[in-house]
Amino acid sequence: MQDLSLRDLYDGNFYHICTEGLEQVVLMKDLEDFRVAWNYLAICAWRTGVFVVAFVLMSNHLHILAACRNAGLANKYIRMFKALYSRYLNKKYGMIKSMHCSDTAIYRIDSIQYLRNCIAYIFRNPLTARICTRLDQYSWSSYRTCFSGAGKLEDGVPLSELGFTEIRKLLRVGANLGNCPLRIDNQGYITLSSFVRNDMAEKAFRNSGRSFMYHLGGCNDAKMEYELVHQPFVSVTDSDMYSRVSEYVANRFSGKHISDLTTSDKCSVLKSLFFNNKTSIPQLSRIMGLPRELVKKMLLQ
Numbered sequence: 001m002q003d004l005s006l007r008d009l010y011d012g013n014f015y016h017i018c019t020e021g022l023e024q025v026v027l028m029k030d031l032e033d034f035r036v037a038w039n040y041l042a043i044c045a046w047r048t049g050v051f052v053v054a055f056v057l058m059s060n061h062l063h064i065l066a067a068c069r070n071a072g073l074a075n076k077y078i079r080m081f082k083a084l085y086s087r088y089l090n091k092k093y094g095m096i097k098s099m100h101c102s103d104t105a106i107y108r109i110d111s112i113q114y115l116r117n118c119i120a121y122i123f124r125n126p127l128t129a130r131i132c133t134r135l136d137q138y139s140w141s142s143y144r145t146c147f148s149g150a151g152k153l154e155d156g157v158p159l160s161e162l163g164f165t166e167i168r169k170l171l172r173v174g175a176n177l178g179n180c181p182l183r184i185d186n187q188g189y190i191t192l193s194s195f196v197r198n199d200m201a202e203k204a205f206r207n208s209g210r211s212f213m214y215h216l217g218g219c220n221d222a223k224m225e226y227e228l229v230h231q232p233f234v235s236v237t238d239s240d241m242y243s244r245v246s247e248y249v250a251n252r253f254s255g256k257h258i259s260d261l262t263t264s265d266k267c268s269v270l271k272s273l274f275f276n277n278k279t280s281i282p283q284l285s286r287i288m289g290l291p292r293e294l295v296k297k298m299l300l301q
Contacts, residue, residue: 156183
């Protein structure tokens with residue numbers, strides 16, 4: 001049987017959006033933080049016209065599988081989310097630009113197998129982190145309604161029926177959502193059925209729950225993380241990467257060239273370059289003129 005293509009699911013593109021995990025910062029400390037972040041994912045998707053296919057919120061980072069026309073929209077979506085959530089964290093905890101300190105990577109999905117792996121990787125994050133022993137025990141992902149049949153579009157109250165003051169209190173956002181189609185439940189969460197496209201995720205597995213569970217259970221987490229996060233499928237030539245890095249360095253260091261930087265300067269930008277470009281440790285080593293082991297060491301810090 002001929003396998004599906006991405007065009008069978010959606011006539012645009014799919015992107016894996018992930019923020020770098022911050023080792024010394026917890027971005028979501030309590031239930032309110034998770035609820036606010038959850039709702040911002042939905043509101044930003046509606047504002048930008050991006051479809052959320054799957055997501056997971058972790059305490060110090062997040063993963064989203066998004067469907068939209070181009071990478072520019074995916075970037076606009078995550079930038080809007082980070083700006084909103086940063087303001088929330090600043091107001092509640094005095095954490096200035098905390099979310100902005102986490103680098104963001106956006107990877108275009110180029111095959112149906114990559115898409116399936118991405119969905120499995122996103123849902124398995126809490127399991128891999130040993131936060132739970134079963135995926136249905138984790139509350140802050142879209143896993144629980146995928147292939148479950150749970151959640152109907154009529155569930156919850158339409159945001160358009162709420163007043164400005166009530167919306168501001170519930171969602172921590174000052175905006176006119178009078179024509180917003182999103183719905184909110186009695187716990188204050190925007191319902192998954194009103195903003196997550198489970199139909200796309202399910203169709204990726206030919207609408208077979210058995211295939212979905214088989215794929216989730218048969219994944220090698222270490223291999224999947226390497227392929228989806230640390231070594232994206234789509235690479236960039238050394239020439240293109242050199243141009244990107246040169247431009248970045250010139251902007252960051254007041255017109256300096258890569259060769260003008262000290263080893264300390266080069267090390268200070270490695271994470272940003274790695275997480276924002278489809279590159280690898282060997283390529284960064286070549287472009288930056290640094291030993292491969294040093295690049296690896298700095299990225300793991």
